[in-house]
């Protein structure tokens with residue numbers, strides 16, 4: 001590839017953004033762990049302020065919260081950040097493909113780190129037979145359908161309100177923490193299998209199982225941004241398709257409309273021709289700087305979170321006394 005290629009640095013920038021966000025998420029997790037420990041220890045360990053960002057790990061509750069918000073206009077005060085983060089990510093999906101998956105999601109970052117490590121270890125990544133690959137890709141959409149039907153379609157408004165008022169929802173973030181910090185043998189076994197498959201196959205979790213990614217893929221279909229190919233100047237070298245982690249045939253398309261496209265821009269960075277591949281809206285005819293799409297995606301995320309904070313929908317309404325009462329009950333609470 002031409003060393004002067006304007007988009008050649010995208011993969012490096014993407015890795016920096018991904019691991020930077022991963023580190024930020026890890027700090028949030030550690031701070032939340034210390035917060036919970038304070039209450040578990042009866043106040044013996046220092047109190048660390050609770051980071052609301054931890055609510056990003058409550059997507060199912062966020063879906064219930066979204067339903068309540070759409071029906072009543074009220075934002076659930078117990079975990080408002082869950083809804084704010086969810087809406088910010090969906091907004092990214094509506095405008096900027098599945099950019100959350102390829103630029104920010106910490107699970108996506110681990111998944112990508114795993115297949116790249118696997119490639120170094122085994123000299124390549126493996127491929128699942130096309131018929132099985134196609135069937136497995138459908139699993140994440142089925143999981144999405146299951147959750148949408150369960151919560152959005154079948155759950156009556158009163159049941160949603162009761163769920164969002166219950167102690168279980170109040171401590172669902174603590175339950176999520178304990179799920180990972182005090183894993184059962186079954187959880188360890190499932191995670192070990194997923195880790196092994198992630199080493200062998202590209203983005204195993206994201207490609208086949210993640211309902212969040214499925215939602216963003218569906219949201220992205222109508223979005224304006226697509227990878228667009230100038231067929232007249234394309235040499236047909238196929239480097240874009242060979243590089244695409246989603247396995248898409250970029251070299252055959254005028255515009256990549258697949259819900260599987262994550263907006264990672266790997267294809268754009270791999271194309272040796274200038275301005276033959278671009279991530280752009282349909283009306284945009286001028287060159288697109290390499291930073292434009294990721295900057296837009298990150299701006300959407302930051303604007304969503306910023307709006308939540310500025311409008312007072314970020315900090316939980318739960319008080320110190322609430323946590324003092326609820327955290328010892330966590331092992332006994334089930335939905």
Ligand code: SF4
Pocket residue numbers: 227243244245246247248250256260261262263264265266267268
């Ligand atoms: S088509 Fe391009 S932007 Fe989309 S997933 Fe493939 S490499 Fe990434």
Ligand code: SF4
Pocket residue numbers: 229233234235236237238239240241250251270271272273276277
């Ligand atoms: S890498 Fe560029 S030139 Fe090669 S097939 Fe893809 S779009 Fe065409």
